[in-house]
Amino acid sequence: MLGIVRAITAAGHGPGFRVLGFVDDAPAEPNLKLVHALDLPYLGPVEELRQAPPGTAVALGIGDPRVRRAVAARVDAYGLPAPVLVHPDATVGPDTVAGDGLVVFAGARVTTNVRLGRHVHLNQNCTVGHDSVLADCVSVNPLAAISGACVLETGVLVGTTAAVLQGLRVGRDATVGAGACVVRDVPAGAVVKGVPAR
Structure with missing residues (x-):
């Protein structure tokens, strides 16, 4: 997530961001x-955001869609x-409709007439086909492919290199x-897992 913010700022896209630090309710020692x-402070648990200065925005770097939904609330x-954070090396169709908190990683591709809900994560080199709808807090992991006219409901997780074929609903x-x-x-x-997925 920090890499996306830094890439956006370096490319001169968007308003530019100044990262204040990280919040986490139970940070692991490696984190x-x-x-x-990274020379950034740990600010404390999520409740510290109550005291955030005016103008502060929060990007959710949480992979699990269900946990991300709970923290978003x-x-x-x-x-x-x-x-909305879109890496400069991602492609998002100009007619895409996206909710707040969308995060699009480098190499991701979103085609045409796509609707993306709040806090959707599109990871590296994944694709989202035409006329698809991804509801709130969906995660599409690296190299996964969502074909055209698919519907992914709230909280769906699509694993690395998985494919959802044309016109299906998850x-x-x-x-x-x-x-x-x-x-x-x-x-x-x-x-579901396997080929075909069961």
Whole structure:
């Protein structure tokens, strides 16, 4: 996430950002070491955002869609906006409609007439085909492919190198395993894997 912010700033895109630091309710020791190595402060748990200075925006760098949704609800309660972060090396169709908190990593491709909800994460080199709808807090992991006219409901996770074929629906909070090929609709809450995905 920090790399995207820095790439946007270096490219002169958007308003420019000044990173104040990181919040985390239960930071793991390796993450704290990384934050210090990046010369940025750990600000404390999420509740520290109550005291954020005016104009502060919060980007959610949380991979698990369900956890991201829960934290987003907490951050929303503090009235803090979520910026849209699109890496300069990503391609997003000009008619894409996107919600707050969208994060698009380098190499990701979004084609035409796509709707993306709040806090959607599109990871490195994934693709989202025409006329698709991705609801809030969907994660599409690296190299995954969402074909045209697909619907991914809230909280869906599509694993690395997985594919969802044309016109299919993946239900709320479902998980498509890494490398899976989805050939039929996936019910809410299901975990599917394999080729074809079951």
